[in-house]
Amino acid sequence: MLGSSPTPLCRAYDLAMLDLDGVVYLSGRAVDGAPAAIASARDAGMRLAFVTNNASRTPEAVAENLVHLGVPAWPEDVVTSAQAAARILAARLPPESRVLALGGEGLAKALLEEGLVPVRSAEDDAVAAVVTGYGPEVRWGDLMRAAVRIRDGLWWVASNTDLTLPTSFGPAPGHGVLVRMLAEFTGVTPEVAGKPARPLLDEAIRRVGGRRPLMVGDRLDTDIEGARQAGVASLLVLTGVTGLAELVAADTPHRPTYVASGLTGLLRAHPEPTLTADGADCGGWRAVVAEGRLSVGGSGTPDDWWRAAATAAWAALDRTGTPVDVGGLADGPDTLAP
Known part of the structure; x- marks a missing residue:
């Protein structure tokens, strides 16, 4: 059963954690009405966090792209799975620990911000852990060496397990494909930072603040399940990958608290069916x-x-x-x- 809210969600909740692709933008363009809805929610006093499983881009790059699309955003509004992964590592490793970072610029920057030292070469015997994320420049040789070291006991944190990645030429293999390959070879299941695991949402709440958070997404298997894992309410918007067939087939762990055709759902009350x-x-x-x-x-x-x-x-x-x-x-x- 869906939840209900007699007041607009932007007043019932003080933080909206917005997924990006399929919610704020789609195929490189802002979703119709999204910039205006986001601005109205912010004007109503709602805090906004732009959360993404993409670990390759820095918060600065994400914020710059959002501004280009007409959505006012600052780097401190953006929370990535790379930041969540770095937080997991920093909680268990001593400061200045060396971490093998197999991914893009966003992963290395997140480690540095947590006082860790990113290392690019898998031949470095002093590394205390390995963290993986999407990165088109990652070398196969480094993956081979990292796989052997994970199998032999090196702690492994994965930024996310997304099987696909949106591109200009359609869905392409995402970081989750690499995770599956490494897990099959090593027999090791990594600690995961991104949705549907809860560390990313926990990190967003910690960074942006808010006592009544709401996750907003377009995917049942990452955004909505992730909200349930984190124990927060969720709003499913129907501007991305979820359509009627997927919605009606959702089992309990994948059912949102609220549903709306788009981000204007933040600005409205939600009657109970x-x-x-x-x-x-x-x-x-x-x-x-x-x-x-x-x-x-x-x-x-x-x-x-x-x-x-x-x-x-x-x-x-x-x-x-x-x-x-x-x-x-x-x-x-x-x-x-x-």
Whole structure:
């Protein structure tokens, strides 16, 4: 069951942790309405943290890109999985410990900020740990040597386990592919910093502040599951990879607290859907599941359409163990005939 908020989320929560790709921007361009919604949430007093599993870029580079897209941001607003990984390492290693850093510039900078010494060569026998992240310049020879050392007992922290990475030519293999390869060879499971593991969100709260944090993302398997791991509320926005078929099939660990068509969901109250004998009602929409098929009728806002549809579908999934057929609904209220 979705949560409800009688007041806009930007007033009910004091910190929004915003995923980037699919939430703030998509294919190198700002998501429609995102800059204005972010500005309005900030004007309402909400703190903003831009959180990313990408460990290769520095906070300065991320903030510069956001400004270019029309989203005011400063480096201190950006929290990366590289920073979360460096925090994990610094909590257990003495200051100035040498750490083998297999990744991009963001990883090395994060280690330096935590008082650790990044080392590029896997031949350095004095390293106390290895940390990995996405980095197109990482050499295969260094990976081979690091793999052997991990197998032999060197502590390993991974920035994230994302299997894909968005590029201008489509989804490409992400750092998670490397993690799987190293784990299979070494028999070792790394300590993970990025979503859905909780260190990244913990780091965002620590850096930016806030007693009532809200995670905002477009992915059920990283953003929403990560929020549950961290024990915080979540808002799923439908501007990225999650569509109707994925939403209605979500099991409990991947269900958001709130759902909205976009970041304007931060600026609005969220009514609680009402369960019915065969579905759910919300804001003028009635979602019904009959013979395993979901249908939605009525009128109202797109966000209430999504709330009714998700609530009805999850109730049926919990009852039958089978996701509903969304058939002619395609991918949301915008596809409905007038």
